[in-house]
Amino acid sequence: PKPSSSVKLVLLGEAAVGKSSLVLRFVNDDFQENKEPTIGAWSHRPSNFTLTLISAAFLTQKCNLPTRTIKFEIWDTAGQERFASLAPMYYRNAQSALVVYDITKPSSLTKAKHWVAELQRQASPGIVIALVGNKLDLAGPANEESGVTDTEEEETQGDEENRRAISTQEAKAYAEEEGLLFYETSAKTGENVQTVFEAIANAIPES
Numbered sequence: 001p002k003p004s005s006s007v008k009l010v011l012l013g014e015a016a017v018g019k020s021s022l023v024l025r026f027v028n029d030d031f032q033e034n035k036e037p038t039i040g041a042w043s044h045r046p047s048n049f050t051l052t053l054i055s056a057a058f059l060t061q062k063c064n065l066p067t068r069t070i071k072f073e074i075w076d077t078a079g080q081e082r083f084a085s086l087a088p089m090y091y092r093n094a095q096s097a098l099v100v101y102d103i104t105k106p107s108s109l110t111k112a113k114h115w116v117a118e119l120q121r122q123a124s125p126g127i128v129i130a131l132v133g134n135k136l137d138l139a140g141p142a143n144e145e146s147g148v149t150d151t152e153e154e155e156t157q158g159d160e161e162n163r164r165a166i167s168t169q170e171a172k173a174y175a176e177e178e179g180l181l182f183y184e185t186s187a188k189t190g191e192n193v194q195t196v197f198e199a200i201a202n203a204i205p206e207s
């Protein structure tokens with residue numbers, strides 16, 4: 001049998017960029033429109049201290065490579081946006097991270113850059129980081145690299161809304177500077193989702 005190794009993967013990024021949806025697509029090949037957010041955090045304030053509980057979903061999924069199998073242990077976090085000081089708990093010992101932003105929301109790329117900087121500063125050295133621009137389906141046909149050359153079809157496609165606010169070029173240039181893997185995905189259509197996880201698996205050194 002092929003050698004198999006477990007790899008801890010954490011998801012980081014602004015709320016609602018689609019972290020949980022990417023995991024759901026990768027693990028179950030499913031998507032839920034307007035899905036409820038992962039149960040976030042509860043704070044309880046007794047007399048003189050604050051107790052905070054934050055939930056994280058834990059899922060596993062295998063990725064079969066030609067020479068080995070990678071078993072991802074996926075930590076999908078919720079609430080870390082509000083409780084950034086607890087984030088190190090999640091990414092401790094992580095060998096890989098998906099830092100996700102929403103291509104229609106510039107603030108989410110700013111947030112993603114903060115996470116990348118924090119991981120580079122605090123996480124395990126050699127961690128494989130992928131920057132992922134999600135909601136590619138909202139970019140509209142004009143942004144798709146399709147092989148369609150039929151001009152009549154292109155005219156009608158012009159009616160569809162393009163909500164992209166961050167260019168591929170801009171994010172890619174940043175990713176290259178920082179040595180990150182980079183993909184644009186859609187959890188909704190499934191585009192590139194498998195590819196991201198495979199690229200991470202391939203980038204994990206054999207040990």
Ligand code: GDP
Nearest residue numbers: 015016017018019020021034035135186187188
């Ligand atoms: P999280 O807070 O980062 O875990 O984000 P969620 O996975 O909960 O997704 C937030 C919202 O965005 C939900 O309503 C999802 O249905 C939606 N969503 C997630 N991924 C995509 C995507 O690729 N395309 C579109 N159009 N919507 C998405």
Ligand code: MG
Nearest residue numbers: 019020038078
């Ligand atoms: Mg979530």
